[in-house]
Amino acid sequence: MSASMIGMIGILIMFVLLLLRVPVAFTMFAVGFAGITILDSSRSAFSLLASESFTLASSPELVVIPLFILMGNVASLTGMSQRLYDAAYAIIGQFRGGLASATVIGCGGFAALSGSSVASALTMGKVALGQMDRFNYNTRLSTGVVAAGGTLGILIPPSTGFVIYAILTEQSIGRLFLAGVLPGIMLLLLFIVMIMVICYFKPDFGPAGPKTNLKEKSRAILGAGPIVGVILLTIGGIYGGLFSPVEAAAVGAGSVILVGLVTRTLTIKLLWSAARDAVVTTATVMLILIAAHLINPFMALSHIPTAVGEFLAALNLGVTGTLILILMIYLVLGCFLEGFAMLVLTLPIFFPIILQLGIDPIWFGVLTVLTLEMGLISPPVGINVFIVKSVAPNVALGDIFRGVLPFWLMMILAVALLMAFPQIVLLLPNTMFG
Amino acid sequence: EELKFANFTPPFHTINASVIEKLNNDLSAATNGELTVRGYHGGELGSGPAEQYIRVLQGATDMAWGLPGYTSSQFGKTMIAELPGAIPEDMPGYQALWRAFDDNLSQEFPGTKPLALWTSEPNIFIMRNKVIRTPQDLNGLKVRVAGSTAAEVAKALGATPVQMPISQVYNAMQTGLIDGVITGASTLKDFKLDEVADALTLGAPLGRLTFFTVLNAQVYGDLSAEQRAAVDAASGMELSKSAEDAWLVTANAALAAAQKDSSNAIVELTDAEKEAFTKAVSGVVNSYVNSVDGDDALAAMQGN
Amino acid sequence: MFAAIRKLADGLINLSAAIGSLGLIFIMLVILVDVIGRAFGSPMYGSQDVITMSMTVVVFGAMAICDRTGGHISVDLFERAYPELLNLAIDISAALLGAVIFVAIAYAVNESAKLSAMLNLSTNLLRWPKAWFQNGLSVFALLTAAGMVLRALELTFSGRDVRKGDAV
Ligand code: NA
Ligand code: NA
Numbered sequence: 001m002s003a004s005m006i007g008m009i010g011i012l013i014m015f016v017l018l019l020l021r022v023p024v025a026f027t028m029f030a031v032g033f034a035g036i037t038i039l040d041s042s043r044s045a046f047s048l049l050a051s052e053s054f055t056l057a058s059s060p061e062l063v064v065i066p067l068f069i070l071m072g073n074v075a076s077l078t079g080m081s082q083r084l085y086d087a088a089y090a091i092i093g094q095f096r097g098g099l100a101s102a103t104v105i106g107c108g109g110f111a112a113l114s115g116s117s118v119a120s121a122l123t124m125g126k127v128a129l130g131q132m133d134r135f136n137y138n139t140r141l142s143t144g145v146v147a148a149g150g151t152l153g154i155l156i157p158p159s160t161g162f163v164i165y166a167i168l169t170e171q172s173i174g175r176l177f178l179a180g181v182l183p184g185i186m187l188l189l190l191f192i193v194m195i196m197v198i199c200y201f202k203p204d205f206g207p208a209g210p211k212t213n214l215k216e217k218s219r220a221i222l223g224a225g226p227i228v229g230v231i232l233l234t235i236g237g238i239y240g241g242l243f244s245p246v247e248a249a250a251v252g253a254g255s256v257i258l259v260g261l262v263t264r265t266l267t268i269k270l271l272w273s274a275a276r277d278a279v280v281t282t283a284t285v286m287l288i289l290i291a292a293h294l295i296n297p298f299m300a301l302s303h304i305p306t307a308v309g310e311f312l313a314a315l316n317l318g319v320t321g322t323l324i325l326i327l328m329i330y331l332v333l334g335c336f337l338e339g340f341a342m343l344v345l346t347l348p349i350f351f352p353i354i355l356q357l358g359i360d361p362i363w364f365g366v367l368t369v370l371t372l373e374m375g376l377i378s379p380p381v382g383i384n385v386f387i388v389k390s391v392a393p394n395v396a397l398g399d400i401f402r403g404v405l406p407f408w409l410m411m412i413l414a415v416a417l418l419m420a421f422p423q424i425v426l427l428l429p430n431t432m433f434g
Numbered sequence: 435e436e437l438k439f440a441n442f443t444p445p446f447h448t449i450n451a452s453v454i455e456k457l458n459n460d461l462s463a464a465t466n467g468e469l470t471v472r473g474y475h476g477g478e479l480g481s482g483p484a485e486q487y488i489r490v491l492q493g494a495t496d497m498a499w500g501l502p503g504y505t506s507s508q509f510g511k512t513m514i515a516e517l518p519g520a521i522p523e524d525m526p527g528y529q530a531l532w533r534a535f536d537d538n539l540s541q542e543f544p545g546t547k548p549l550a551l552w553t554s555e556p557n558i559f560i561m562r563n564k565v566i567r568t569p570q571d572l573n574g575l576k577v578r579v580a581g582s583t584a585a586e587v588a589k590a591l592g593a594t595p596v597q598m599p600i601s602q603v604y605n606a607m608q609t610g611l612i613d614g615v616i617t618g619a620s621t622l623k624d625f626k627l628d629e630v631a632d633a634l635t636l637g638a639p640l641g642r643l644t645f646f647t648v649l650n651a652q653v654y655g656d657l658s659a660e661q662r663a664a665v666d667a668a669s670g671m672e673l674s675k676s677a678e679d680a681w682l683v684t685a686n687a688a689l690a691a692a693q694k695d696s697s698n699a700i701v702e703l704t705d706a707e708k709e710a711f712t713k714a715v716s717g718v719v720n721s722y723v724n725s726v727d728g729d730d731a732l733a734a735m736q737g738n
Numbered sequence: 739m740f741a742a743i744r745k746l747a748d749g750l751i752n753l754s755a756a757i758g759s760l761g762l763i764f765i766m767l768v769i770l771v772d773v774i775g776r777a778f779g780s781p782m783y784g785s786q787d788v789i790t791m792s793m794t795v796v797v798f799g800a801m802a803i804c805d806r807t808g809g810h811i812s813v814d815l816f817e818r819a820y821p822e823l824l825n826l827a828i829d830i831s832a833a834l835l836g837a838v839i840f841v842a843i844a845y846a847v848n849e850s851a852k853l854s855a856m857l858n859l860s861t862n863l864l865r866w867p868k869a870w871f872q873n874g875l876s877v878f879a880l881l882t883a884a885g886m887v888l889r890a891l892e893l894t895f896s897g898r899d900v901r902k903g904d905a906v
Contacts, residue, residue, distance in 0.1 A: 019815070020828055022828070022835065023810040024813065026835050030835060047488070048489075050850040053847055054485075054794065054847060054850065055481065057797040059790070060599050060789065061599065063765060063769075063790075066765075066793075070766070163601060173626045174630075242773065242777060243611065244606055245605065247772070247773050250765070250773070251773060253766050272759065275763055279759050279762055279800035281809070283801045283809060284809045287801065287810065293481070297480065300474055344477055344481075348445045379813070386811045389811050393808065397812075398814065487857070488850065491853060504862070505857070506862055581862045596776065596781060597786040
């Protein structure tokens with residue numbers, strides 16, 4: 001049997017195990033380990049199991065995950081999230097789905113301080129989901145918004161997705177970051193439009209609140225002061241060169257803890273439960289990431305990406321055809337691969353084809369990252385959906401996937417718009433870099 | 435037989451043509467295509483530089499390349515070659531390393547057959563908004579360093595050494611979190627530092643980086659006698675030279691591009707200016723060599 | 739009998755989670771000390787060594803409690819469509835598969851730890867032996883595996899699913 005065939009069978013088995021409710025991480029471990037053993041050796045599989053487990057668990061970049069969750073937990077337990085949403089409710093709560101739109105805007109803001117979609121979805125999930133529950137928002141809408149809104153994390157700079165793309169393709173990180181800004185804002189607006197559409201047809205998904213007067217508005221906004229202050233401090237500290245985006249997570253967590261202790265809304269007992277919950281969620285997320293890294297060598301050894309690349313080159317489809325086909329391949333791959341693993345596996349094969357066709361690499365980069373985001377929320381392996389599930393254990397995974405679907409459609413629309421109007425991508429980088 | 439070569443960098447990285455493709459060509463030519471090498475790029479067989487040696491040792495891949503600096507405790511004596519002034523400026527680093535290999539360095543590579551050992555272009559100051567001419571110019575500046583000896587060098591020069599993954603350096607320089615980095619010119623291209631740096635200082639004794647390419651010893655032992663002979667012929671000095679030359683070409687191209695950009699301040703230190711730096715770092719070199727009992731290794735590298 | 743073993747297991751699982759939680763608070767403090775110190779020209783020496791090694795404790799310290807509280811995510815699209823007996827069989831097999839995976843992780847990382855000791859591997863600045871943290875990871879992984887085996891036994895013989903019971 002050919003290596004590619006074994007790879008395909010592995011993917012098939014993965015689907016079956018997932019549908020049989022075997023935990024996502026266990027499934028990927030089992031399939032990855034078995035695949036590497038068959039295509040190479042059990043020695044190799046054990047070696048990769050050990051090194052990926054330890055390397056990811058000790059990765060200096062992934063520290064943001066537990067720290068941002070801790071920040072979100074403390075903000076919720078001390079009532080800071082509550083006051084933030086009280087303020088949002090006072091401002092736009094009178095509109096149907098107003099809090100969902102506020103959450104999307106919050107995701108966009110958080111994306112400016114976090115380079116990772118996982119961290120965005122986790123933190124916003126901890127902060128926002130309980131609050132939208134409080135105002136009787138439908139869980140399908142609230143979880144869908146957080147899962148989809150979280151993906152803005154890698155489109156709006158800073159973005160680990162663009163950094164990896166830039167290094168894999170020798171493109172400018174600065175240009176890519178700038179190129180992500182307008183599409184990021186556009187996608188954010190498209191999400192809000194979708195929320196309005198959903199709530200127009202299903203008013204009970206995001207019930208409208210009472211009108212508030214100016215006094216009530218200003219009182220609510222003042223109440224949100226501390227948490228807004230922490231967020232501004234954190235963003236300011238990054239752009240002011242005081243700390244890195246990774247360290248920002250610790251600064252954010254430390255600040256909310258300090259505010260909590262000073263205002264006596266946080267006790268040691270509460271802090272302890274926040275930390276404990278943070279490490280449990282971290283374990284969930286990290287185990288999935290480690291397992292996803294075993295699928296990667298399995299796919300590489302199966303040579304499926306190479307075969308797909310050769311097939312694509314032989315088709316001679318021209319610019320638009322090739323582009324659409326590549327994005328469709330990303331869409332399919334995104335259903336069962338982790339996003340960054342996918343970039344590493346496919347870019348070395350697709351990128352030369354892109355260059356040959358004279359396609360702008362920055363434009364292609366943004367399209368790629370956007371498609372990769374769609375993979376983050378598409379079943380069965382939608383990492384961001386799992387993230388939201390880990391924050392909202394009582395919501396069925398199927399409901400989250402259903403909740404995400406309308407936003408997924410908006411991302412398709414966004415891809416179409418970017419393909420039709422490359423200026424949206426290229427305007428900022430070309431103006432700033434010439 | 436196809437040997438797997440794990441490469442944690444992208445396929446167009448300097449390593450590919452100068453080592454991976456070259457090995458593949460030389461081995462297939464010598465064995466009539468019986469023995470070939472296939473590169474797995476971008477960390478397909480496991481990400482990051484730190485675990486590459488272990489992966490070869492454990493058989494996750496047959497061959498890999500890496501930097502001793504990421505696991506410096508394993509490579510105490512090899513790391514001497516990274517020290518400022520350890521290898522005379524006009525001497526190729528790979529020659530120094532191989533001269534010391536048999537007697538002094540081989541025990542630092544257990545379970546593998548080193549196919550190539552080489553060094554990078556000399557480290558330079560890559561700075562943003564700060565032009566360095568004297569050690570005093572570094573006073574209080576935050577400079578990113580890779581390992582413990584580099585940290586000592588930075589401290590000896592009066593800078594504040596900052597530890598961070600190379601992938602975060604771009605952002606950190608842009609926001610002013612760090613003022614610069616001590617590393618080779620090839621990072622201008624490999625990590626896009628050319629976009630954020632605007633001042634380079636060349637000629638200060640700041641050491642260089644070392645690299646290895648290793649083959650699993652058991653895999654080597656299981657090859658036929660002819661195939662082993664082909665591996666022997668394709669590796670060693672010649673392969674190391676190919677790698678080091680390619681590194682220098684990449685670095686020179688990156689430097690030339692930086693020089694063309696008129697917004698960059700490029701300082702080439704005079705001999706007198708170099709002297710101040712040499713004096714400042716000399717203590718670091720001696721104390722490191724003593725700490726690893728490396729007098730013989732250093733002497734062998736220097737050809738004494 | 740299960741009750742006594744469960745009590746002991748929960749005690750160990752709690753202890754392991756507590757170590758992970760302390761690790762997280764510790765990491766946060768180290769980064770804050772580093773950031774503040776750096777602003778005044780004296781960052782913490784070897785902070786990155788401390789942070790990355792403590793992260794292994796945070797991540798794997800919480801693995802056992804993650805399983806205990808049903809934290810591992812599965813695709814529940816068809817849960818209600820499956821017969822009860824199938825769901826039980828799936829739960830038992832998945833718990834056993836999880837146990838096998840964590841034993842494999844413990845074994846593999848322990849083998850690597852032996853190599854780390856042989857190669858004298860340690861963190862770059864503080865020279866903390868890598869094998870310590872690899873062995874720690876193995877112990878946490880074994881505890882997680884033991885918890886999963888116990889969960890499978892309880893499911894098989896008493897039908898009890900600890901994940902749906904009270905929090906520990
Ligand atoms: Na971002
Ligand atoms: Na997906």
